[in-house]
Amino acid sequence: MSNNTIFIEKLRSSGLRPTRQRIEICKLLFDRKDTFHFTINDLNNSLTRITNEKISLATIYNTIHAFKEKGYLKEISINSNKTYFDTNISNHHHFFDEDNKELIDLNDKDVGKVKIKKILPGKKIKSVEILVKVANNN
Amino acid sequence: MSNNTIFIEKLRSSGLRPTRQRIEICKLLFDRKDTFHFTINDLNNSLTRITNEKISLATIYNTIHAFKEKGYLKEISINSNKTYFDTNISNHHHFFDEDNKELIDLNDKDVGKVKIKKILPGKKIKSVEILVKVANNN
DNA sequence: TTCCTAATTTATAATGATTCTAAAGTAGAG
């Protein structure tokens, strides 16, 4: 209950009305100790499992896009038919486990400092992402 | 003509029959000085422009997948609804220009050596890709 | 509280890249 107040405030302060659906999604995404990675499908499944009243898939897409827009989520660059999102919005990199299609965080200490020495005139760097693809040995 | 011989040999030696379609695609992809990046749609457009007899879209997909399988092409990890391919199969990284949705090579000298210090037991690193997203200043 | 309006949700259709299917065509060994 009182926990929701934080999310309601967060939503309000972003110009987003605190609807039942958005609060439900906030709780699922942000009311936990550790950050995590998910696809829309993952999220939909979790929501179905956890909440009683159904949230439309369109609303899930809308909400996630709004949250990404506001900077509460990051979209991870990966070659997949599905889009991956991250509740860890800090600058960091990833392993992608090709066996179970899972992202795993690589924090800055796990990666030597990356220095981009080439510049493109008139262009500004928006992000630098490292993706390390891994798979089972054999 | 005699140029095709190289591609015919290349295809044969990979266990791929040198069909008219595959040779046409080889010429378009590999008969040039510089490597480049493309999507299936780009390739289809180029083929339509250059060749007289039409190549089915299904064949283009089949061929590109076969070429990737044989290691003649790389697929670039990028978050897009389209898949990007690269005729530069060496280890290198990319800028992605979000304004015109274009990939630009970053060779090893342009990027300080990347060292991954974390290991995942039982997992083998398949690739390390850096994607630097850029966009117009203003 | 009640009204009003814009924001939001929702079911459903549309989109578009990619993959599948199964029939027709072809390469090339013998």
Add this chain to the structure above:
DNA sequence: CTCTACTTTAGAATCATTATAAATTAGGAA
């Protein structure tokens, strides 16, 4: 030349995502 496995092909199917447009709701004003 014949035969068969490989290849091409048109078209259908798939599936994540986006668009649509009608119903619902949040929240400020009266």
